[in-house]
Amino acid sequence: MTAPLLQVHNLSKRFGGFVAVDDVSLCVAPGERIGLIGPNGSGKSTFVNCLGGALARHDGVVAFAGRDLAGLPPYRRARLGLARTFQLPRAFASLTVRENVEVPFRFLDAGGGPASERAQDQLERVGLGDKARLRPRDLTQVDLRRLELARALACRPKLLFADEAMAGLSHAEADDILALLFRANADDGVAIVMIEHIMRAVTAFSERLVAFVAGRKIADGPTAEVLRMKDVEAAYLGD
Amino acid sequence: MIGFAFWRNGLALALVCLIIIAVALRAVHNDYAFFLGYIVFQYGALAIAWNILGGYAGFVNFGAGAFFAAGAYATVALNKALALPLPICVLAGGCAGAGLGLIMGSLTLRLRGVYFAISTLSLSVVLQTLIVNWSYVGGSSGAYIVRPKAIAPFTSYTEFLCLLMFVIAATAALIAAAIERSSIGFGLAAIRDDEAAAAALGVPTLRLKLLAATTSGAIMGMAGAPLPFYNSYLNPDSAFAVGYTINAMAMPLVGGTQSWLGPVLGALLLGSIQQLAVAFVSSSASLALIGLVFMGFVALAPQGLLGLFRLRRAEGAGR
Numbered sequence: 001m002t003a004p005l006l007q008v009h010n011l012s013k014r015f016g017g018f019v020a021v022d023d024v025s026l027c028v029a030p031g032e033r034i035g036l037i038g039p040n041g042s043g044k045s046t047f048v049n050c051l052g053g054a055l056a057r058h059d060g061v062v063a064f065a066g067r068d069l070a071g072l073p074p075y076r077r078a079r080l081g082l083a084r085t086f087q088l089p090r091a092f093a094s095l096t097v098r099e100n101v102e103v104p105f106r107f108l109d110a111g112g113g114p115a116s117e118r119a120q121d122q123l124e125r126v127g128l129g130d131k132a133r134l135r136p137r138d139l140t141q142v143d144l145r146r147l148e149l150a151r152a153l154a155c156r157p158k159l160l161f162a163d164e165a166m167a168g169l170s171h172a173e174a175d176d177i178l179a180l181l182f183r184a185n186a187d188d189g190v191a192i193v194m195i196e197h198i199m200r201a202v203t204a205f206s207e208r209l210v211a212f213v214a215g216r217k218i219a220d221g222p223t224a225e226v227l228r229m230k231d232v233e234a235a236y237l238g239d
Numbered sequence: 240m241i242g243f244a245f246w247r248n249g250l251a252l253a254l255v256c257l258i259i260i261a262v263a264l265r266a267v268h269n270d271y272a273f274f275l276g277y278i279v280f281q282y283g284a285l286a287i288a289w290n291i292l293g294g295y296a297g298f299v300n301f302g303a304g305a306f307f308a309a310g311a312y313a314t315v316a317l318n319k320a321l322a323l324p325l326p327i328c329v330l331a332g333g334c335a336g337a338g339l340g341l342i343m344g345s346l347t348l349r350l351r352g353v354y355f356a357i358s359t360l361s362l363s364v365v366l367q368t369l370i371v372n373w374s375y376v377g378g379s380s381g382a383y384i385v386r387p388k389a390i391a392p393f394t395s396y397t398e399f400l401c402l403l404m405f406v407i408a409a410t411a412a413l414i415a416a417a418i419e420r421s422s423i424g425f426g427l428a429a430i431r432d433d434e435a436a437a438a439a440l441g442v443p444t445l446r447l448k449l450l451a452a453t454t455s456g457a458i459m460g461m462a463g464a465p466l467p468f469y470n471s472y473l474n475p476d477s478a479f480a481v482g483y484t485i486n487a488m489a490m491p492l493v494g495g496t497q498s499w500l501g502p503v504l505g506a507l508l509l510g511s512i513q514q515l516a517v518a519f520v521s522s523s524a525s526l527a528l529i530g531l532v533f534m535g536f537v538a539l540a541p542q543g544l545l546g547l548f549r550l551r552r553a554e555g556a557g558r
Contacts, residue, residue: 054435073445074438084439092432094497095425103429106422107441115422151440 003066005030005159005191006051006082011060013043013050020046021058022215028159028191035206035223036195039235043215044195045087048161052084053077065158079108083157087164089144091136097147098123098132104154119154126150126180142173149177153184159191160184166198174201181205203227211235241417249416253409260405265394273401277469279510280404281462285483286490286502287411288458292451293488294496295424297431298348299356303487305363306456308370308478309335310463315376315473318384329407329464336460337453339366344452348445351434367479381474384467400465407465411458415499418454427451459487482526486510489533495545504544508532 006028013021021043028034038044049055051062053074062069064082072080092100101119112118123129126146136144145165152160162181166174178201184190196202202209209226211219213235219226226232264272285303292298310332317323317331347358371379386396393399418424426447429437438444467473486509494505509529516525540547 052439054438073443074435075441075443078439078441086436086439090433090436092429092436094428094432099425099428103425103437103442104440106425107443155441 004028005032005065007061007063008051009061009063011047011050011058011062013046013055013058019215021050023060024212024215024217025060026210026217026220028193030158030191031185031189032191033185033205033207034191034193035202035209036193036212037197037199037202037209037232037236038212042212042235044212045163046215047212048084048163048195051077051161052082075107078104078155078157081156081158083152083155083159084161085148085152085163085165087167089136089141089148091139091144091147091151093136095135096132097128097134097136097139100136100147101150101154104151108155122150122154126153127176142169142176145169145173145177146180149180149184153188153190156188157190159193161193161195163195164197165194166196166201174198178205241420245417245420246413249413253406253413256409257402257405261402264398264401270395270397273395273397275511275514276401277397277404277465278514279506280401280408281466282486282490282510283503283506284404284408284411284462285459285487286494286506287408287415287499288455288462289487290491290496290499290502291415291418291458292448292455294491294501295418295427295431296448296451298448298451299488300359300452300455301356301484301488302343302359302363303459304479304481304484305359305366306336306339306459307463307466307483307487308363308366308475309339309456310460311466311473311478312370312376313460314464314467315382315384318467319375319382325403325465325468329403329461332464333457333461336463337457339460340452340454340456341449343456344449348448348452363479363484367475370478371475377474379475381472381477382467383472386468386471396468400469403465404462407458407461411462412499412503414454414458415502418451419498423447423450485526485529486513489529491543493533493536493543495543497542498545501543501545508544 004027008024008026011021011024012019024047036044050058053072064080067080069077098116098119101122102115105115105118120132123132126149128143128146128150131139131143139147149165166177169177181192185192194202194205203223206223208221209223210217211226211232218231219229264276285307289300289303292300313332313335314328317328343359343362347355350358370376376382389396389399426442429442430444430447434444470477490505490509491502493509494503495501509532512528512532513525516528536543
């Protein structure tokens with residue numbers, strides 16, 4: 001077995017008396033495709049915020065690419081190759097679509113040509129090439145999702161957390177985004193953790209499924225097995 | 240990357256403007272023209288400086304007056320201690336402003352929105368209290384400064400002050416334009432739009448914010464440094480006058496905050512309206528006028544003059 005890319009040991013996050021993430025451990029191998037499922041409020045996004053560094057104070061140890069992430073601010077984690085997209089697209093409203101993608105190119109590595117050209121290439125790759133000069137407010141929902149992904153993938157991540165990248169999209173639009181994620185995984189070897197409620201997409205994408213309920217990890221295993229588990233079924237459909 | 244061409248063109252443009260202004264003001268043949276020019280350039284420098292943190296990064300600083308006063312009092316202290324010439328005092332004022340910006344930034348830049356604004360306001364109260372109680376620089380009664388004689392090629396000391404202030408304002412404009420075109424400008428815009436998303440994309444948010452606060456503070460300090468020589472006298476009330484803080488914020492907002500040109504336009508417009516009002520109506524009318532113009536822009540043109548131009552151009556292109 002290859003050395004894990006991400007190792008989370010006993011991560012807990014409390015907000016006052018409320019335990020949002022409760023003693024979760026998780027390993028992700030390079031290039032893996034994982035689905036992270038769970039009802040609303042089960043701690044999935046809080047978990048991602050802890051790993052990304054937005055919520056710095058938590059219990060437990062997070063190691064990425066063999067390095068302890070304790071105390072590292074979000075931008076340093078991004079530089080190590082840990083990227084994320086946000087549940088609601090958070091494009092920079094005053095920048096054009098291309099400038100949005102230029103931001104990570106300008107700050108993450110110097111080599112490889114001018115940031116504006118590399119940003120344009122990246123936009124072509126996600127199908128936004130002809131919309132480079134628009135502002136985010138002129139984009140449709142699916143294009144905003146594409147932009148969010150293009151920006152995160154511009155970080156040349158080793159691991160991407162895609163937080164509900166398909167929420168609110170039509171069947172066909174969700175398939176487009178799914179194809180982009182598959183391509184990033186296959187072509188660039190990006191390990192992807194997909195946080196998603198659209199079960200059709202999660203089951204199609206994931207080699208492995210992790211389920212959260214009330215901040216705890218209740219299942220972790222091959223997709224088909226986890227889907228058959230009684231606890232997972234109960235959490236989603238009721239007893 | 241900002242190349243050689245940017246600095247060459249920028250410096251050439253500044254030099255041409257300096258010569259035109261020097262010739263034009265001397266042609267007026269009246270010291271009042273130099274006083275007027277000084278005021279407008281001083282506000283221009285203040286407004287450009289405020290805009291680096293307020294416009295580019297989106298952090299509204301209510302303490303512009305404190306940075307300005309720090310520069311002015313650096314001059315008073317250095318003049319008393321070592322009798323240094325003004326250009327060196329300007330650099331020292333810049334250092335004082337930069338230091339203050341760095342300190343204020345490290346204390347407050349982790350705060351957002353209104354909390355940041357409140358803490359900058361209190362900073363200026365704290366600084367004023369310190370100065371009032373510092374007897375070396377005159378305390379609450381103030382300090383007098385003897386103006387040197389005019390040195391050739393200047394016909395009067397006021398002319399020298401006016402052109403010095405133009406150089407400070409032009410330096411501010413060059414620095415601001417360079418920031419806009421560099422990765423720093425991209426990073427600051429990203430922080431303004433969404434700080435958490437910027438951090439997730441590799442933007443070193445705290446470092447960039449500190450850089451913006453320090454640069455902005457340095458320019459404000461430089462703009463304040465010649466004030467004691469301009470007035471021949473400095474006391475806390477005149478150095479911390481609320482007009483500086485208000486103008487430093489109103490001018491970028493009236494002109495437009497996205498580019499260095501916005502604060503320049505704002506300073507030209509508001510600065511000259513104020514001086515005309517002072518000359519022909521009364522000095523209290525001038526602040527009231529600023530208030531009215533400012534309210535008008537907030538209501539009708541929230542993107543400022545630059546926003547109006549851009550709208551006009553976009554409509555023209557759409558036809």
